[in-house]
Amino acid sequence: MSLGDRFRGLFSRRNNPHLEEMAEWGRSRKGLEGFIEPRTATNPTTLLLVDRDGDHRRAPVRAPVDAVRFCDKLGIPVYDARVIGYPKRMKDFEKGRTRGTSGSLDQQFAELERRFRESGPNQPDR
Numbered sequence: 844m845s846l847g848d849r850f851r852g853l854f855s856r857r858n859n860p861h862l863e864e865m866a867e868w869g870r871s872r873k874g875l876e877g878f879i880e881p882r883t884a885t886n887p888t889t890l891l892l893v894d895r896d897g898d899h900r901r902a903p904v905r906a907p908v909d910a911v912r913f914c915d916k917l918g919i920p921v922y923d924a925r926v927i928g929y930p931k932r933m934k935d936f937e938k939g940r941t942r943g944t945s946g947s948l949d950q951q952f953a954e955l956e957r958r959f960r961e962s963g964p965n966q967p968d969r
Contacts, residue, residue, distance in 0.1 A: 861902035862913050865892055868900050869917060877914040877921035878929065879907045890914075891924065897936025 869875050874895025882888040887903040890910040904910045907923075914921035 859902070859904065859909070862890070862904070862909075865890065865900055865902045866913075866917060868892070869894075869919070872898070875917075875919045876930065877910060877919050878924040878927065879904075879910045879921060880924045881907075890921075891929075892919070893930055893933050895932070897930070897932035897934070897939075899933050899936070 869892055872892075872894035876893050878891040878893065880886075880889040880891055880901070888905070888907060888910070889901045890904050890913065891899055891901050893899040904913070911921055
């Protein structure tokens with residue numbers, strides 16, 4: 844990389860507001876994974892973040908390396924969506940959203956714990 848390339852790179856690196864929003868969204872989520880989606884004829888290269896419930900957000904990135912750096916900075920594992928594909932929980936989340944059912948894993952665990960407390964460990968479940 845020449846000195847001119849480094850100089851241009853220094854001044855062309857502006858904060859990506861989309862990634863800043865993604866970081867904000869991700870701070871309130873558990874079990875995040877990143878998926879780099881390749882550039883297509885109609886869409887730029889994007890970073891897809893998926894939480895453990897399957898909720899997800901996308902943001903455009905200049906290059907895949909920017910998505911990798913972003914995920915590394917936040918400690919999120921990152922994968923190539925062309926190779927790995929999309930997680931099943933994301934598809935299930937979308938199905939639940941279209942059917943109108945809601946409920947995260949946290950809510951499901953809370954419901955199970957409530958039922959367990961009500962029935963007690965030695966009583967049969969209703």
